[in-house]
Amino acid sequence: xxxxxxxxxxxxxxxxxxxxxxxxxxxxxxxxxxxxxxxxxxxxxxxxxxxxxxxxxxxxxxxxxxxxxxxxxxxxxxxxxxxxxxxxxxxxxxxxxxxxxxxxxxxxxxxxxxxxxxxxxxxxxxxxxxxxxxxxxxxxxxxxxxxxxxxxxxxxxxxxxxxxxxxxxxxxxxxxxxxxxxxxxxxxxxxxxxxxxxxxxxxxxxxxxxxxxxxxxxxxxxxxxxxxxxxxxxxxxxxxx
Amino acid sequence: xxxxxxxxxxxxxxxxxxxxxxxxxxxxxxxxxxxxxxxxxxxxxxxxxxxxxxxxxxxxxxxxxxxxxxxxxxxxxxxxxxxxxxxxxxxxxxxxxxxxxxxxxxxxxxxxxxxxxxxxxxxxxxxxxxxxxxxxxxxxxxxxxxxxxxxxxxxxxxxxxxxxxxxxxxxxxxxxxxxxxxxxxxxxxxxxxxxxxxxxxxxxxxxxxxxxxxxxxxxxxxxxxxxxxxxxxxxxxxxxxxxxxxxxxxxxxxxxxxxxxxxxxxxxxxxxxxxxxxxxxxxxxxxxxxxxxxxxxxxxxxxxxxxxxxxxxxxxxxxxxxxxxxxxxxxxxxxxxxxxxxxxxxxxxxxxxxxxxxxxxxxxxxxxxxxxxxxxx
Numbered sequence: 001x002x003x004x005x006x007x008x009x010x011x012x013x014x015x016x017x018x019x020x021x022x023x024x025x026x027x028x029x030x031x032x033x034x035x036x037x038x039x040x041x042x043x044x045x046x047x048x049x050x051x052x053x054x055x056x057x058x059x060x061x062x063x064x065x066x067x068x069x070x071x072x073x074x075x076x077x078x079x080x081x082x083x084x085x086x087x088x089x090x091x092x093x094x095x096x097x098x099x100x101x102x103x104x105x106x107x108x109x110x111x112x113x114x115x116x117x118x119x120x121x122x123x124x125x126x127x128x129x130x131x132x133x134x135x136x137x138x139x140x141x142x143x144x145x146x147x148x149x150x151x152x153x154x155x156x157x158x159x160x161x162x163x164x165x166x167x168x169x170x171x172x173x174x175x176x177x178x179x180x181x182x183x184x185x186x187x188x189x190x191x192x193x194x195x196x197x198x199x200x201x202x203x204x205x206x207x208x209x210x211x212x213x214x215x216x217x218x219x220x221x222x223x224x225x226x227x228x229x230x231x232x233x234x235x236x237x238x239x240x241x
Numbered sequence: 242x243x244x245x246x247x248x249x250x251x252x253x254x255x256x257x258x259x260x261x262x263x264x265x266x267x268x269x270x271x272x273x274x275x276x277x278x279x280x281x282x283x284x285x286x287x288x289x290x291x292x293x294x295x296x297x298x299x300x301x302x303x304x305x306x307x308x309x310x311x312x313x314x315x316x317x318x319x320x321x322x323x324x325x326x327x328x329x330x331x332x333x334x335x336x337x338x339x340x341x342x343x344x345x346x347x348x349x350x351x352x353x354x355x356x357x358x359x360x361x362x363x364x365x366x367x368x369x370x371x372x373x374x375x376x377x378x379x380x381x382x383x384x385x386x387x388x389x390x391x392x393x394x395x396x397x398x399x400x401x402x403x404x405x406x407x408x409x410x411x412x413x414x415x416x417x418x419x420x421x422x423x424x425x426x427x428x429x430x431x432x433x434x435x436x437x438x439x440x441x442x443x444x445x446x447x448x449x450x451x452x453x454x455x456x457x458x459x460x461x462x463x464x465x466x467x468x469x470x471x472x473x474x475x476x477x478x479x480x481x482x483x484x485x486x487x488x489x490x491x492x493x494x495x496x497x498x499x500x501x502x503x504x505x506x507x508x509x510x511x512x513x514x515x516x517x518x519x520x521x522x523x524x525x526x527x528x529x530x531x532x533x534x535x536x537x538x539x540x541x542x543x544x545x546x547x548x549x550x551x552x553x554x555x556x557x558x559x560x561x562x563x564x565x566x567x568x569x570x571x572x573x574x575x576x577x578x579x580x581x582x583x584x585x586x587x588x589x590x591x592x593x594x595x596x597x598x599x600x601x602x603x604x605x606x607x608x609x610x611x612x613x614x615x616x617x618x
Contacts, residue, residue, distance in 0.1 A: 014550075015549070015553060018557050021560070039574055039577070067574075069575070073574070076581065111578065111579075114582050152586075
């Protein structure tokens with residue numbers, strides 16, 4: 001008798017649990033519906049709406065980290081659009097940066113690090129465009145730490161170091177980029193430029209011409225390679241005289 | 242699996258031969274009638290199960306039951322009313338009206354394949370509104386001796402037919418405040434019941450000098466359908482009894498004007514008695530009773546429950562599929578991130594500075610279009 005009652009009770013508790021689940025399911029489904037809309041709008045590049053949907057999901061449950069990542073990406077997309085329009089997008093980069101920082105602290109989602117790294121690069125760049133004296137080195141280092149293949153951050157770090165007069169560190173950075181990613185053309189131009197400013201026309205010509213070999217049609221490399229070559233020729237002729 | 246139930250504010254209402262009845266507070270919420278039966282009494286769990294789930298105005302609902310120191314207890318809806326035995330006799334129309342209510346309650350029990358089994362004036366409470374409410378059903382045994390059907394003395398189960406017989410005795414009591422037998426010993430009562438004759442009842446009523454010829458005549462078919470030694474000779478169902486009660490009331494409808502006045506007086510009388518009873522009860526000592534284990538009324542798992550469970554389970558599976566489907570879809574955010582990253586990283590790096598004089602400096606390289614994509618926008 002008692003065993004029968006026990007099994008009946010378990011059965012009833014099971015039913016109660018199922019009922020509870022099914023009662024809560026619509027709330028979850030409602031939240032998920034917003035999340036799904038966020039995903040869809042993000043995928044088609046409607047970043048404004050995506051940000052709104054993901055924000056609503058997070059208002060209901062701030063621990064939905066995928067929604068937070070979606071929100072960060074939406075701000076990222078909005079910031080990009082502003083930059084394309086020629087506007088300073090620091091405010092949106094900052095918003096994206098804030099969301100990524102929360103994701104970083106939560107440590108429950110993987111796969112966002114590269115975008116976080118890229119966001120940091122953009123944030124640093126937008127910050128510098130407003131204030132060239134701003135200290136962004138730690139942010140760039142964090143960006144590189146998050147993604148060691150983010151050569152944009154390396155490149156910006158090199159330029160920043162160069163602007164601060166740390167030419168040797170800048171030089172090392174550009175050389176590192178070229179060694180690791182020979183296709184990253186900006187490093188050739190920046191390294192050549194650095195040599196040129198130092199008066200080391202020979203190395204400047206070497207680097208620019210290396211870049212030109214990879215991208216023969218690039219007008220900038222073409223121009224400056226020719227200019228360096230002319231300078232070297234003039235110098236050689238002057239020395240000959 | 243036992244659950245311990247706590248009753249508070251217990252006040253003894255009645256200490257009878259078979260049980261102690263308390264007015265008590267159940268789980269600190271409802272006021273209930275707590276009945277603790279004496280040892281040896283058996284109960285029918287189906288009765289409690291049915292009354293737990295189904296309600297009827299003429300049957301007190303059961304909330305719980307269990308054991309208290311090896312004795313069976315039950316707690317039911319507390320009816321603010323008075324036992325019909327305490328306010329009998331009644332006029333014929335009122336008695337018939339009350340009996341109609343009881344028949345309605347018994348029909349409800351019959352619909353759930355149950356029989357009360359212990360009909361007596363003590364087990365019928367009358368509320369302030371004049372409505373009768375059945376209490377204390379489901380106890381297995383002969384029931385109240387004076388009201389038991391003849392076959393019940395031969396250990397037959399309580400049935401609709403046996404309840405019909407008990408209703409006959411009950412009606413007689415309500416009209417006369419006495420039983421149709423004079424003996425008080427068990428054997429004598431059994432002997433008298435086994436020789437009861439419906440025709441004798443009309444004579445007994447006539448001898449009481451309290452009933453008119455019309456009333457005795459109107460009641461006669463009812464006795465014939467209820468107080469029969471052979472259960473087959475009684476009414477076939479409660480519905481048939483109800484029809485005869487209607488007919489009897491119709492025959493007595495000439496008294497309707499009188500009835501209306503006497504009925505109002507009777508209600509006032511009831512109200513007064515009930516208030517008196519409640520006041521007396523309020524003054525009684527509050528006892529502390531502990532150690533009630535509940536059998537937590539659990540309905541037998543029948544088909545409906547299984548179907549319900551199956552539907553629930555099916556919904557659960559669908560929900561899980563939905564969730565997993567969503568999980569699969571939710572990769573889209575990560576995919577979107579990867580696509581955005583790919584787009585950003587695949588941009589060519591511009592080489593042509595905005596100011597040829599200055600070459601590439603932070604000021605111009607930092608411009609987004611310059612550094613990422615000379616072709617973009």
